[in-house]
Amino acid sequence: MRQPTDGSIVQARRLRKVYRGANEVEALRGIDLEVERGEMVAIVGPSGSGKTTLLNCLSGLDSFDGGQVVVDGQDLSTMSDRARTAYRSKNMGFVFQAFNLLPVLSAVENVEIPLLLQNLNSRDSRRRSLEMLETLGLAHRANHRPDQLSGGEQQRVAVARALVHKPAVVWADEPTGNLDTEVTQVIVELLVRMNKDGQTIVLVTHNPQVAERARRTVRMRDGRIETVARELAGVV
């Protein structure tokens, strides 16, 4: 059921997530968070603070034990896995630390995946994917496979894949974790540019230089939001 958004594209209320096992760990302890449409939010915090878990729950990759997550008016907590999967394919893009490109597919074939999943025919998928790669300066590498690309190029392909179907939100988990400073800069600039074009981006990072480029920084500790800082809050 579509929920009122009040200008927010992502709303999390009293979000709880518990990892059960020999030692039960409460990874998220009643998180409340809103992300505005067109906003770029960085989630930071020490290891084990729950950053990636929060991102997984917000993006519908993971289920949660309590609370509510509404993305673009859709309540993820009431959705079946099937509906969440379909919703992800249409409305979300992902960028991961390890790039996570399919090693057996070329750059353009990797980028095409979200479009094909939306049943776009292969000709249009190819055209739009090539356009996206061109936008990111990778048109000449379109037919190369991941093992023929540098780390920066692989991550740019991953960004292209995340953006190609114009998702409501792009989720990026440590997108520069495997990159050197120079390439990190390139990727961050790319994300900032996309954000300026109106793309909502939520990213998890350890890197202060990356975090300070976000409009808002959410600092987490022990499964809770510790502070929220707006606009170039370099202190976080």
Place this chain on the structure above:
Amino acid sequence: MSLAAVLIGLFVLTYGALAVIASRRPLLARLAYREAVRRPLQSALVVLGLMIGSASIVSLQVFTDSQIATGVETANVAWGRVDLVVDANGRLFGSDVAQRLGADPQLAGSMAGAQNGMELIASVGDLDQRLGKPAVRVIGFDPATQRAFGAYALVDGTTTYGDDLPTRSVLLSRQLADALKAHKGDRLHIAANAGAPGPGADLLVAGIARQQGPGASGLRPAVFIPLATAQALLGTDQINIIRIAASGDDQVEVDHAAALTAQLRTKVSSDLVVRAAKADEVASVRRNLENNRGFTVIISLFIVLAGTALVVNLMLGLAEERRPRWAVVRALGLTRTGLVQLAVLEGAVYSLAAAVIGAIPGFAFAWLLTMWFASSMRDTYGGTLNAQDMVVRVSALPDTVLASIAAASLITLATLFLTSLRASGLSISSAIKNLPEPAARSRRPSRFSWTLLLFALGGALMFVPGNSTVNRYLAGLVLMIAAFILLRGLLSVRMGAGLLGAGVTAWSVGTLASASVETARSNIGAFILFFTLIGAVFGLCILLTANLRILETLAGLLGRQRGRLMATLRPPLAYLSRRPVRSGLGMGAFAVVLGMLGAYNVFGFVFAGNAVRDTAGYDVAAFSAGTSSITVPSDLQSQMTQETLVTTRTYYGQLNMHQAGQETGWAPTYVSLYELTDAQLSDPPVRLTQRDPRFNTDRELFTAMRNDPSLIVANNFFQPVALSLVGRDGPLTFKVVGQWAPGPLFGILGSQAAFAPFSQVPPGSTLLIKTAPGVDPQGFALALRRELFSTGVDADTTLHLVYLRGAPGRGFLDYVVSVTRIGLIVGVASLGLLVLRALIERRRVIGLLRALGYAPRQVLAGMLGEAVLTATAGIIVGVAAGTGLGYVYVRIAYSATTLGIDWPATLVSVAGVYAAVLLVAFVPALRASRLAPSEALRLVD
């Protein structure tokens, strides 16, 4: 030094060297151990995969041992206490010899007894049951000397040496009693002779002998008859055989028999022949079955090859999974050699465990195969052995088992070593982060490659001048592979692999097609078929793998309309087409086995029989061993349109087969000799399935037989070029120029001149009848049998005889198919294991796809699709190569044969494979589809 000793020695050396490495580099040993026990389920999976090869090797070798043990034991039972025989090539001779030998003090130490005897072939009719049986063995024994040969144990629980039997009474073997439905007290009519038809005699059944001791003699339908009664049948006081029992048991008996053979030859007149009958038959059985080991090895090689493809695939998967951890230890200072040692140490644990554990299912399958073999032995003995009388020995000789385990371990270890060499060349920085391996900078061959290439060329050139087809074939393959390596970098991989695959396939087909008839029919023919089939399978696999992108193109066409379908198909197709080595190995495991099955489906068609051809148009056949003619009663004459009477002599004597300068050795054999008159040679009662290539038609061949008495046609001797039999005046050798399928006639066909030297063998007859339209052949045969039972005439429909006598051929094919099924299990298990491995290896990718929006059903469909496509490619390659090469081979070796393919059998196999593949792949694919994306993405390895 035997092969077993070499294998065991190599095994000890290899594992000894690994133990030294482990003791000198304890860190490596510890790491290898920890890797092996880190994920027990995964390690179990690897061991399960590796077990397949060892199970197949152990099963087939133990089966061969069991065949030999069963064959030897059967021969021992058939001869009982009779070790030697003295005869005059079937002629009668004086009865004083046995008494003289028995009293000879020089023989007393090693001889337990000597007995005058009579061996006849007769027709027997049970006058009370109104049933008859021709070609029954009549064994005349002397009750006075029977104690040295043991007592007859009767089914009523009593025993007898024959001295208490009433006058003119006999014992029946249980097989004969079953065939005649005879009981104690029944009246029998026996028509027997020793050169000329006798009047026959009416006798009484005094008892039915169990198949043990002397009652098992010959393991055929038999009448045991006191010597005096047997002599009375022929009206003579002479004998035609002396039986000798050596003293002692087991090896002592064998040694005494050997000593006696030499001694007796100096003590009997020159017209008598001393034969070490039991030892000769045991040696013949052992030799023939030992020769079969080569065939068994060939079949097991198919399975081992399929298993090896699986091992390589598993190891490549394992190496991919271990890559980040291996990169860490490399970064910490472990050399590449050290990494190989680490991988091999770990693999040594798996391969040894797999070889030892695999022996257990190996034994189980060997037991099943041995049971099959035992039942085919029944066919060898005329289908008359009772199940409870079967002699079956499952034998696992320690050296065979150890050698099999050693061979399986070494093959696996060698494969692991080569795989780890490839895997150890990882890029440390990429591997640590689990990033893709950077593309190789240069594709030019290294110095090592050049050296290897030079060696290969040198080796190949050494083979080329040789005459051996196999060597020439292998040399050609080596040259093609060398050329492929040399051209790497100049041609695209796809083009190079395509050319190599096409070249290897063409070379394989060409080599087999150019084989001569003699080569194809010789033992080497089977090896050529094996090698070229393997070559063609792998050639086609390479060709297909290099062109799997065509599938992607086809999927692309579908994707023009339906993007989601394209999205579902793309990852599995990409995994198939862009990892050619692993895809090729996956389909190769299947294709090798299906290749064998495809070839045998062609053979199956050839050997399965053809009712129209094999009955030669006749509907009923009647047989008599005691009379040279069969007269159809007048009331049945009107129900038939044609009859052909063929004089038939049942030869029971020594036979030797010759082929390509080798001979099987003399062994006692029963065989029917069919004497064709000139008129019958003009219109022969059989249709040939195989002809000497000198003759273009059956007519040409039979005309030549009329003019040349050394030419014969035989149907129960598969490949011999020549056969030797012992005639009235000594051995005679005949050239086999044709073959016909077993049917109403079953034995050897020759002209009257050809079989004239066998006048000592009593003539019997075979009457072939064409019934009138509308007459039921079965009813006619039964009526004929009922009317002529008193003369021991048996009659049956020709269709039933074709079925019965084709049993050994069908049994052989069943055996091959049974063994092939192990291979199919290998193929199916391979795919199941590969899907399971894919689940482990691709967790991240699956997680990513799920994150991007792939529905679980798309993941499921993708993984099942990949398995089905691999199986399909394997099936296409295997069936094409097997059927094609089987066709080529049969066309050369069996020129007169009607060619065809057993399509129902092929389709059933293919359908079974698909069902099994879906079954084994479904569970892992389902698990993959249910992976939570965040869990899968979180996982590092």
